Amino acid sequence: MLILGIETSCDETSLAILRDNHILASETFSQGDIHAVFGGVVPEVASRNHLAKIVPLFSKIIDASGISPDKLDLIAVTNAPGLIGALFVGVSFAKGLAFALKKPLVPVHHLAGHILSAELSNQGLIPPYAAIVASGGHTHIYDVCSEPLCFKLWGRTIDDAAGEAFDKVAKMLGGTYPGGPFVESLALTGSPSSIKFPVALKKSENFSFSGLKTSVMNKINEGIFSYADIAASFQYTVAITMTDKILRAAKELNRKTIVVSGGVSCNKAIRAVFTEETAKEGIDVYFPAPALSTDNGAMIAYTAWRIFKDADMSNYMDLTFSAGDTRHEIDA
Ligand code: KG4
Numbered sequence: 290m291l292i293l294g295i296e297t298s299c300d301e302t303s304l305a306i307l308r309d310n311h312i313l314a315s316e317t318f319s320q321g322d323i324h325a326v327f328g329g330v331v332p333e334v335a336s337r338n339h340l341a342k343i344v345p346l347f348s349k350i351i352d353a354s355g356i357s358p359d360k361l362d363l364i365a366v367t368n369a370p371g372l373i374g375a376l377f378v379g380v381s382f383a384k385g386l387a388f389a390l391k392k393p394l395v396p397v398h399h400l401a402g403h404i405l406s407a408e409l410s411n412q413g414l415i416p417p418y419a420a421i422v423a424s425g426g427h428t429h430i431y432d433v434c435s436e437p438l439c440f441k442l443w444g445r446t447i448d449d450a451a452g453e454a455f456d457k458v459a460k461m462l463g464g465t466y467p468g469g470p471f472v473e474s475l476a477l478t479g480s481p482s483s484i485k486f487p488v489a490l491k492k493s494e495n496f497s498f499s500g501l502k503t504s505v506m507n508k509i510n511e512g513i514f515s516y517a518d519i520a521a522s523f524q525y526t527v528a529i530t531m532t533d534k535i536l537r538a539a540k541e542l543n544r545k546t547i548v549v550s551g552g553v554s555c556n557k558a559i560r561a562v563f564t565e566e567t568a569k570e571g572i573d574v575y576f577p578a579p580a581l582s583t584d585n586g587a588m589i590a591y592t593a594w595r596i597f598k599d600a601d602m603s604n605y606m607d608l609t610f611s612a613g614d615t616r617h618e619i620d621a
Pocket residue numbers: 299423424425426427451452453455456467468469470473551552553554555556557582583584
């Protein structure tokens with residue numbers, strides 16, 4: 290089966306063509322630099338850039354894959370959650386294409402895409418597992434059961450998402466959007482144990498990162514620690530907070546495997562903490578390839594393939610009602 294996946298929910302315009310669960314071609318235009326001057330994603334600017342890029346990217350992916358459009362079997366597109374104008378561009382393009390080519394159109398939930406991106410990168414990984422999606426808009430833990438496309442929400446952030454906290458802390462430390470890569474490289478020369486930042490909601494299933502942000506600001510104002518030490522300690526606190534919580538979820542849900550996905554899962558230091566802590570508990574941990582951790586069309590195409598393959602969509606539909614989007618659209 291040949292599937293075109295289209296992702297435009299935030300600031301990446303990304304298209305991919307898969308043959309079943311194999312990527313034939315993938316093209317992404319990242320708007321990070323465009324939004325950097327504003328310090329965060331400006332929804333209207335994102336929509337306009339998706340509009341400018343989507344048709345050229347489609348031509349590019351057709352050329353790169355060598356697949357002519359009439360050979361496609363499915364058109365898959367992210368339909369929620371995300372910035373409404375940005376989603377509109379992808380969905381409108383996908384609808385037009387599906388209508389013109391007379392092909393089925395499959396709406397894909399963005400978080401299902403992020404979770405299943407780990408399967409795309411690790412052939413052989415199959416549910417059940419506990420999954421954490423840590424991105425700019427979400428920090429959500431799901432129980433992914435062995436029934437087809439079954440995602441049950443276990444815990445979530447009640448304020449900032451982990452990626453959002455990285456973006457805001459980066460700004461405090463003099464960096465720009467997106468903040469994750471900036472904090473990660475600043476942290477390379479710092480010590481993760483130099484500052485013991487507080488961990489909120491330790492006993493709850495949920496996360497809260499807003500107090501951590503305030504603590505970072507207080508440490509900056511104290512002027513005692515270097516920015517590198519602050520970055521490394523902040524990063525370690527986010528990592529250990531997420532690791533502790535997903536390990537608790539795995540224990541409660543009786544899962545022996547964990548998946549860590551979303552933009553924050555690109556972070557090498559965070560991956561190392563997950564790997565070390567899960568090994569201590571005898572739990573297997575899987576990540577998507579770094580290029581599939583941030584927003585991409587391949588995870589959307591793969592999810593559509595799973596939907597079509599599994600046919601029963603009743604479990605999948607539950608996800609739409611359980612996932613909230615915590616993104617604060619403009620970070621003024
Ligand atoms: O999954 P993603 O591409 O888009 C959303 O669905 O939000 O995630 C973007 C988020 C941003 O907040 C960005 O700062 C964060 O992922 N991120 C990182 C790293 N690379 C991207 N966070 C920590 N370390 C990184 N290396």
